Amino acid sequence: MTKKPQIKAIIFDVGGVLFLPKNPTIIKKRGHCTLGVHQQISNKLKISLDQWFDLIDSIYADSIEGRATEKKALSVISRNIKTNPGKLKKIILRAYLNNFTQNKKLYSLAFKLKKLGYKIAILSDQWPVSQEALMPKKLYKNFDQVIVSCNVGMRKPNPKIYRLLLKKLKLPAKNTVFIDNQTWNIKPAKKLGMKTILFKDNKQCFRELKKLGIKKV
Ligand SMILES: [Mg+2]
Structure with a gap:
């Protein structure tokens, strides 16, 4: 019997894993965990969801990949609507905070695993505004590595x-x-040879971690 490779690090996504949407029914219907955020922003700005997506179009993608600063992104987006970058930022921050909730069970598991000697890490796609809302320093400073797009x-x-x-x-x-x-x-994680878990809920995630030989889950 070949021995299973030993897991030494657990890597977590943030949106949809360590932070969960407060209203899981929209995701089941529409497929993306930030949809509630965008809905709330467009309501607040009194424009349609499609108009909002048109407004943020390429600048949102650019800022997720660090090609546009927060300042640039907010000024481009607010140019075409009757609000200023500062106000817009507040609306967006509030939308993230209202629509996501910390997955405390998974956080406490992560730190339990760290105490047992596993490394824990973050691999997350964020733009600066969502990073500020969902990734306050105090929640991540004890991870061994934190990589944000x-x-x-x-x-x-x-x-x-x-x-x-x-x-x-x-x-x-x-x-x-x-x-x-x-x-x-x-x-891509699988292709590189990492073990992977497609997160559905805590129960399923804990079960799959156990299957990988991670004790005390
Ligand atoms: Mg995610």
């Missing part, structure tokens, strides 16, 4: 961002498990 100039599912994290963890892919709620983010 807008800070490193690339995003999932680009394999380079996974490799960067593995390099920082100083571990081969086979000794890590990556937890994410999107199938397209899981694929």
